[in-house]
Amino acid sequence: MPVRSAIMTVMTRAAEKAGRALRRDFGEVEQLQVSMKGPADFVSQADRKSEKLLHEELSRARPGYGFVGEEGTDEKGDGEHRWIVDPLDGTTNFLHGIPHWAVSIALQKGGEIVAGVVYDPVKDEMFWGEKGMGAYLNATRLRVSRRSELHTALLATGIPFKGSKYWESFLKELQSVMLKIAGVRRMGTASLDLAYVAAGRYDGYWERGIHPWDVAAGLLLVKEAGGFAASMDKGGDPVYGRSIITTNAALHASLRELLGTG
Ligand code: IPD
Numbered sequence: 535m536p537v538r539s540a541i542m543t544v545m546t547r548a549a550e551k552a553g554r555a556l557r558r559d560f561g562e563v564e565q566l567q568v569s570m571k572g573p574a575d576f577v578s579q580a581d582r583k584s585e586k587l588l589h590e591e592l593s594r595a596r597p598g599y600g601f602v603g604e605e606g607t608d609e610k611g612d613g614e615h616r617w618i619v620d621p622l623d624g625t626t627n628f629l630h631g632i633p634h635w636a637v638s639i640a641l642q643k644g645g646e647i648v649a650g651v652v653y654d655p656v657k658d659e660m661f662w663g664e665k666g667m668g669a670y671l672n673a674t675r676l677r678v679s680r681r682s683e684l685h686t687a688l689l690a691t692g693i694p695f696k697g698s699k700y701w702e703s704f705l706k707e708l709q710s711v712m713l714k715i716a717g718v719r720r721m722g723t724a725s726l727d728l729a730y731v732a733a734g735r736y737d738g739y740w741e742r743g744i745h746p747w748d749v750a751a752g753l754l755l756v757k758e759a760g761g762f763a764a765s766m767d768k769g770g771d772p773v774y775g776r777s778i779i780t781t782n783a784a785l786h787a788s789l790r791e792l793l794g795t796g
């Protein structure tokens with residue numbers, strides 16, 4: 535059983551607590567859906583409640599750390615440490631009663647992501663990792679896949695919404711990828727897409743238009759599991775640069791070439 539550090543214990547406990555609350559709300563959504571009441575407001579409330587809970591938990595454990603969350607919390611803190619939080623990643627899945635969504639928490643220290651947690655409360659899968667210490671799924675060490683031939687690769691992606699400036703480039707990328715690989719998945723939860731690359735379930739993942747809270751924790755997991763992660767844009771930052779490509783070690787060069795990212 536790997537030993538979780540003090541900071542990792544703080545992060546996983548906070549994710550579990552938020553996950554328990556969201557799971558209760560998810561049950562409600564399923565009922566609301568059945569009664570056709572339209573659960574959108576309820577879901578955004580659940581999302582905001584989750585961010586509040588995570589902010590309280592993390593700030594209590596580490597007063598002074600900065601905090602940025604998808605739902606709008608933005609605190610500078612000590613300027614050195616910062617939580618980057620997606621309180622409910624996969625909102626559309628949640629809204630539709632699809633059991634594939636997550637809580638994502640990353641810790642940035644001095645400009646670098648040093649710890650990450652992606653928790654899937656429905657499956658009770660806790661993906662966690664710390665810089666230099668490896669990545670885990672519950673108690674099992676994670677390694678990216680070993681697949682080295684494009685035609686056997688299964689990739690995940692996200693589809694930019696219609697009208698987005700990334701729409702056209704995405705369609706081109708999808709076409710060139712689909713001609714060469716075994717399959718593409720669009721599961722709707724970026725943090726889990728990354729966690730699944732770390733776990734070797736997917737051989738890679740790419741997406742344009744994403745935000746730091748979608749990817750910060752998952753990126754660390756991929757790196758700690760022996761994978762590659764980069765921005766799709768030359769010189770771009772993978773966390774803050776709004777585009778990302780991650781793969782196992784063997785497919786990195788060929789996938790980048792296929793996607794035209796050099
Ligand atoms: C979205 C999901 C989705 C990804 C989008 C994200 P949200 O986050 O992670 O998979 O394709 O780019 O915005 O809105 O469900 O928290």
Ligand code: CA
Pocket residue numbers: 604620622623624724747748
């Ligand atoms: Ca998100």
